[in-house]
Amino acid sequence: MKPFRRTIRTARHEAAHAVIAEAVGYRVSRVWLLAEDAGFTEHRHPILPDPLKRAMIAMAGHAAEMRWHRAKKTHVPAGDHRTVLAMGFRGRSLPTILMLARGAVEENAEAIDAVARELVKSDLTGRDVRRIMRGTAP
Numbered sequence: 001m002k003p004f005r006r007t008i009r010t011a012r013h014e015a016a017h018a019v020i021a022e023a024v025g026y027r028v029s030r031v032w033l034l035a036e037d038a039g040f041t042e043h044r045h046p047i048l049p050d051p052l053k054r055a056m057i058a059m060a061g062h063a064a065e066m067r068w069h070r071a072k073k074t075h076v077p078a079g080d081h082r083t084v085l086a087m088g089f090r091g092r093s094l095p096t097i098l099m100l101a102r103g104a105v106e107e108n109a110e111a112i113d114a115v116a117r118e119l120v121k122s123d124l125t126g127r128d129v130r131r132i133m134r135g136t137a138p
């Protein structure tokens with residue numbers, strides 16, 4: 001694969017998906033950066049999938065970009081937007097889900113930033129994510 005610049009913005013976006021997934025009870029197995037502006041977080045739901053939690057996890061990356069990088073509210077990345085719609089939500093529910101995601105990101109800001117600072121250096125396992133989160137727990 002072509003080398004790319006690992007940016008703190010993309011790292012915070014993916015770190016937010018990962019930390020919010022763990023925070024709502026999903027289990028992260030891996031989080032990595034794919035390109036300067038793209039990454040991926042692999043996670044699975046606990047016993048039962050929960051569409052609202054899954055949608056919040058999907059919106060958390062954008063919420064983090066709004067918090068730290070002044071991303072415009074309406075510029076939700078296409079893939080994350082599709083995930084929310086795939087959960088059965090309508091476009092008009094997006095602002096509500098984004099509001100919930102922004103609240104969760106604010107509550108977990110320290111952990112997200114800590115995970116992002118590690119992720120910008122190298123890809124992480126779910127175990128890494130949980131270790132870093134424990135390190136920032138109050």
Ligand SMILES: [Zn+2]
Nearest residue numbers: 013061077080
């Ligand atoms: Zn995303």
